[in-house]
Amino acid sequence: MSEQVVTQPGGESPAPDEDRRDWAGTWRQITESSGLVVAMAIFAALVIAGLLVILVDPDVQEAAGYFFSRPGDTFAAAWEAVSSVYGAIFQGAVLNFDSSTFAGTIKPFTQTLTMATPLIFAGLGLGIGFRAGMFNIGAQGQLLIGATVGAYIGFAWHLPFPLHLALAVLGTAVGGALWGFIPGILKAKTGAHEVIVTIMLNYVALNLVAYLLTLEAFLPPGQTNPKSPIVDESAQYPLLLGSQFNLHWGFILALLCAWGVWWLMERSTLGFEFRAAGANARAARTAGMNVTKTTILVMVVAGALAGLAGSAPVLGTEKALTDQTAGSLGFDAITVALLGRSRPLGTVFAAILFGGLQAAGPTLQTVAGLRPDIVYVIQALVVLFIAAPPLVRTMFRLPVPAHEKEVAA
Amino acid sequence: MSAPAIEPSALAHPEPGEPVIKRRSWKAPIALGVIAVASLVIFGLLSPSGSQTTFVFARSTDFFTLPTLTVSSRGAAIVLSVLALLLAAYSAALAANYRKPGIWLPVVYGMAIIGSLLTWAGAGRDNTSIQFTGLLTSSLFLAVPLVFGALAGTICERSGIVNIAIEGQLLAGAFLAALVGSMAGNAYVGLIAAPIAGAAVGAILAVFATRYWVDQIVVGVVLNLLVLGLTGFFFNSIMKTNPELNQALSIPTIDIPLLSKIPVIGPVLFQQNLLVYILYIVVIVLQIMLFKSRWGLRVRAVGEHPKAADTVGIKVNRTRVRNTILGGAVAGLGGAFFTVASGLAFGNNMSAGKGYIALAAMILGRWSPRGALAAALLFGFADALRVQLGIIGSDIPSEFLAMTPYLATLFAVAGLVGHSRAPAAENIPYKK
Numbered sequence: 089m090s091e092q093v094v095t096q097p098g099g100e101s102p103a104p105d106e107d108r109r110d111w112a113g114t115w116r117q118i119t120e121s122s123g124l125v126v127a128m129a130i131f132a133a134l135v136i137a138g139l140l141v142i143l144v145d146p147d148v149q150e151a152a153g154y155f156f157s158r159p160g161d162t163f164a165a166a167w168e169a170v171s172s173v174y175g176a177i178f179q180g181a182v183l184n185f186d187s188s189t190f191a192g193t194i195k196p197f198t199q200t201l202t203m204a205t206p207l208i209f210a211g212l213g214l215g216i217g218f219r220a221g222m223f224n225i226g227a228q229g230q231l232l233i234g235a236t237v238g239a240y241i242g243f244a245w246h247l248p249f250p251l252h253l254a255l256a257v258l259g260t261a262v263g264g265a266l267w268g269f270i271p272g273i274l275k276a277k278t279g280a281h282e283v284i285v286t287i288m289l290n291y292v293a294l295n296l297v298a299y300l301l302t303l304e305a306f307l308p309p310g311q312t313n314p315k316s317p318i319v320d321e322s323a324q325y326p327l328l329l330g331s332q333f334n335l336h337w338g339f340i341l342a343l344l345c346a347w348g349v350w351w352l353m354e355r356s357t358l359g360f361e362f363r364a365a366g367a368n369a370r371a372a373r374t375a376g377m378n379v380t381k382t383t384i385l386v387m388v389v390a391g392a393l394a395g396l397a398g399s400a401p402v403l404g405t406e407k408a409l410t411d412q413t414a415g416s417l418g419f420d421a422i423t424v425a426l427l428g429r430s431r432p433l434g435t436v437f438a439a440i441l442f443g444g445l446q447a448a449g450p451t452l453q454t455v456a457g458l459r460p461d462i463v464y465v466i467q468a469l470v471v472l473f474i475a476a477p478p479l480v481r482t483m484f485r486l487p488v489p490a491h492e493k494e495v496a497a
Numbered sequence: 498m499s500a501p502a503i504e505p506s507a508l509a510h511p512e513p514g515e516p517v518i519k520r521r522s523w524k525a526p527i528a529l530g531v532i533a534v535a536s537l538v539i540f541g542l543l544s545p546s547g548s549q550t551t552f553v554f555a556r557s558t559d560f561f562t563l564p565t566l567t568v569s570s571r572g573a574a575i576v577l578s579v580l581a582l583l584l585a586a587y588s589a590a591l592a593a594n595y596r597k598p599g600i601w602l603p604v605v606y607g608m609a610i611i612g613s614l615l616t617w618a619g620a621g622r623d624n625t626s627i628q629f630t631g632l633l634t635s636s637l638f639l640a641v642p643l644v645f646g647a648l649a650g651t652i653c654e655r656s657g658i659v660n661i662a663i664e665g666q667l668l669a670g671a672f673l674a675a676l677v678g679s680m681a682g683n684a685y686v687g688l689i690a691a692p693i694a695g696a697a698v699g700a701i702l703a704v705f706a707t708r709y710w711v712d713q714i715v716v717g718v719v720l721n722l723l724v725l726g727l728t729g730f731f732f733n734s735i736m737k738t739n740p741e742l743n744q745a746l747s748i749p750t751i752d753i754p755l756l757s758k759i760p761v762i763g764p765v766l767f768q769q770n771l772l773v774y775i776l777y778i779v780v781i782v783l784q785i786m787l788f789k790s791r792w793g794l795r796v797r798a799v800g801e802h803p804k805a806a807d808t809v810g811i812k813v814n815r816t817r818v819r820n821t822i823l824g825g826a827v828a829g830l831g832g833a834f835f836t837v838a839s840g841l842a843f844g845n846n847m848s849a850g851k852g853y854i855a856l857a858a859m860i861l862g863r864w865s866p867r868g869a870l871a872a873a874l875l876f877g878f879a880d881a882l883r884v885q886l887g888i889i890g891s892d893i894p895s896e897f898l899a900m901t902p903y904l905a906t907l908f909a910v911a912g913l914v915g916h917s918r919a920p921a922a923e924n925i926p927y928k929k
Contacts (some may be wrong), residue, residue: 140727144734223714280910281919283661283714284860287853288903288910295903299896422718459733464726471719476709 122429125480129473130441132483137466138170141458145169172456180451181444191332196447198335204436204443206231206400208342210421211439212349213264213393215430219353220386221366226271226286227394228418229293230264234395236297237263239402239409240306242319252322257341257399264395265388267293272387276380282387290418298411306409316409325404336404345393346432352389353432362386397421420446423471442467522597526589528908529606533585536610537578540617546571550619551626556764563760570620577613581606611878618886618893632878632885633765637773640877641838642667642848644776645831646855647862647869648783649695652824653702654864655787656817657800657922661717662702664852665724666825669694670832672728675743675843676736684746684837688772688830691837695829696822698724703821707814710926721852729845736843747840748772772830772838779827783866796820800920803927813927828852857906864920876902 142148148169151161179186181200187193210227217224238260245252271285300306301314308317325336353359364372365382373379401413424442428434445467449460473480481488550570554563584606588598619627646663653660660666673694678687698720705716736743748770757767787793796816798806803813835847854876861875862868883898 140730144731146738223712225714225718274907274911278911280907284857284910285907288857288907291850291853291903292900292907295896295900299894302894302896419718419722423722426715426719459729461726461729461733464722465730466726468719468723468726472705472716472723475711475715475719476705478709479705 122477124486125477126427126474128480128484128486130470132473132480133466133469134174136469137462138173140465141169141173141462142166173452173458173462176451176455176458177445177448179455180448195333196451198329198333199447200440200444201339202334202336202400202405202443203447204439205336205339205342205404206397206417207421207424207439207443208339208436209345209397209400210394210417211424211428211435212342212345212432213268213390213397214421214425215428215432215435216349216353216362216393217386217390218425218430219366220362220382221369222275222383222386222390223283224268224271224286224387224390225283225422226268226289226391226418227397227421228414228416229286229290230267230391230394231398231418232290232293232297232414233267233398234260234262234264234392235398235402235409235413236300237395238399239316239319239413242323242403243317243408244305245323246320247322249322252320253325253403256319256323256403257396260395260399260402261392262395264398265392268387268389268391268394269384272384272391275387276383294411294414297409297413301409301411314411318407319403323403324407325399334405338400338404341396342400343436345396346436349393350432358385394418394421420467423467426471427474521592521595523589523592525597526585526592529585529588529603530582532610533578533581533606536581536613537575540613541571541575541578544571544574544617544620548620550616552615552619552629553626554629554761556630556760560758561760565626568616570616573616574613577609577616581609581613584609611882619889627889628885630761630764632881633761634768635881635884636874636878637765638769638877639880640873641773641776642831642834642851643855643858643873643876644780644870645834646828646852647858647873648779648866649699649824649828649831650856650859651787651862651864651866651869652783652796652827653699653821654859654920654923655800656796656820657803657920657925657927658703658706658817658821658824659713659717659924660699660702660821660824660828661714661856662698662720662724662825662852663828663855664848664850665717665721666695666698666828667832667835667848667852667855668721668728668846669698669724670829671835671847672731672832672843673829674833675746675836676731678746678837679742679744684748685771687746687837688748688833691833692826692830695832696826698829699822699825700818702825703818706821706926707817710928713924725846728843732843732845743842745840745842746837748837770838772833775830780866780870787866797920800922803922803925807927807929817927828855831855854902857902860919861906861909863918875905 145165147165148162151158151165155162180196182197184193184196187195210231213230214224214227238256241256241259242252245255247255267289270289271280271282274280274285275282298314301316302312306316307313308315325338325341327333328335328337328339351359353363361372361377361382362385364375364377365379365386369379372382397417398413401417402409406413420442424438425435427438427441428436445463446460449463452458452460452462478488480486546569548570549567550573552566552568554566584602588602591598615627615629646667649663649666650660670691674687674691676687677690678684681687702713702716702720705711706713732743750768750770751774753767757763759767787796795806795811799811799813799816806816807813832848835841836843841847855873858872858876859869861872862870879898879901883895886893886898887895
């Protein structure tokens, strides 16, 4: 975590024993850090999800039928069920030791990074919004409109490689920015609540794209299936590790964006204004900042990043626009931004964690026979626990920090 | 209005001490006028002359049979559009005198525009006709989860808790209704189980909002994901292996004696199932309770100014917790619509975003049960119209009809259709 705040043990009388006091201080720093809360939240979520798996496992149910004669069987079956699920998640998301080649062994992790790419982009955008006091639920719509513009440039225009890709990527950002501009200006000019506006715009975008995918201009000749032509090779992200892996340069672009967002929020005047408007809009206005302009700009930047998330499927993995392009990426990105505490580095790690859970989906299905729905449960529980540090502290009997920090977002 | 940097929202709601400046509001007349002109041109003038539209009103169960109505498509559309235009002009005349029209004007206006849309859509189709009664019946039916969801939102938000989790509550209700109904072998038992599931989701929301002071929107969004994951998980594990736990049960349609035989009104209002009749009761009771009872006054006080409410001895957080659980139960009951009230078995993500539309209906209905009902019926009508136009084959892409509820809400929150103002203490945890 980028923001492990060291709490100052102010006002305490110095302990006589120098050595003891250091130990106590270090222990307090560890137990009070938000990093530990995050780790414990993930742990708690995995435990609860494990209990669910045990609950529905047929072998466990069978063994539980004769629990009192041979209780060991029940626990063995329960252990079997849980370990097969978490084994499958590890095998699908991190390393596959069943594979004989090195490439096959590390392929799951590259798949995790591929899945994390759109989540990083969109999570960064949402994080900016959260820190500026805007709860933007519209990443889904912004992503979809961005993907539409980018895909259209990708398959309708025919240009040489670097230029075509650059324009298509730019197109995704512009499309998303446009879709973010609408709630921004409505909020700034009419006070319309961005949560409602962005939810509504998600559905407008979804229907708009569904409509576009019935037009001849968006379909391959003679097709009615709602899937656009494949984008030109000159507009696709080149593969990062060769043709054996799906990981593409979009991931590197996402990391660059994370650095850019860090610079914007922590080092630039504009980022300072964003944060000031989020912390206290009235104070920011009194200080002479143009909060109207800031509100619009925040949403434009957030929208552009969400739009860039759309470039990962249409220019990287699926290489075409469908009505399912957005999937649940926009909503997953909300959980990513919340878990990452709206900070760029945290967002990258959170995106990799949730990208890994999603990458494990197919393996879960084949190895453990479970549909990937359990992944949603884990994801939701993690964020729920993270959002309520007091709950996690109570569960694990951690001490309450001397200075209770407000939860970001 | 002298300070240069006034918040936009403050413009609309002057502080109690400020002098109230009367302003002419031209937004509504202009919007009405533009739509009426568009209707006149597209549905009336541009449509080919000579074709006819047939409307069917009658049902076989009626006391007496209403005749089918066949009109000249172009003529009827022009007459109705001109009527709408006149109404827009009247509203402009009122606005010039700083006055606002009564509720009848938008209602009549809306009927005129929809009538002209329907005559246009049914024009020149000899073998098909507009099933008017059927259209209204399915409008009401499709509006059921939206009304329950919007009522749930109203109950929670009036006490100061934002309920984004309506979607999850609907889905949980649908799931438990199917599960418990199938286990008991009786759809009515499922109908009883549904509110329990919704209340459970509401209880989690209440705990996180009042005890841990987590941002209520965050909890709501996450709860939706959690319920989606949990129901999907159980559906794919337990229900797939034990199909007897997920049967397509149905609560029967109950005809109210006599009333159900009135033409048009009877089939629409009084040939429905128990859930719809419960809906009538819940809307009426909540409307009265929220605005005429001591309970309602206290709830609204907690939602608007919790500190003042606390000062006079109202338990703020207790009120909020109770309301959130009650709201969850109402939404859960609405979730029964998807399974036992529609005669379907549970399916993954059945609510399919209806909870978010319910949220929109709540806002469009300005946080009142009556308004929520009206807005939800409007959305239900848009949905039913989409289905009907799909059957008769219309030139309007169905995607645009599907968009209308969302666009209507956008216009509403942007202040084009009057101001909608949320309870003041919404999403602010009450810390003593």
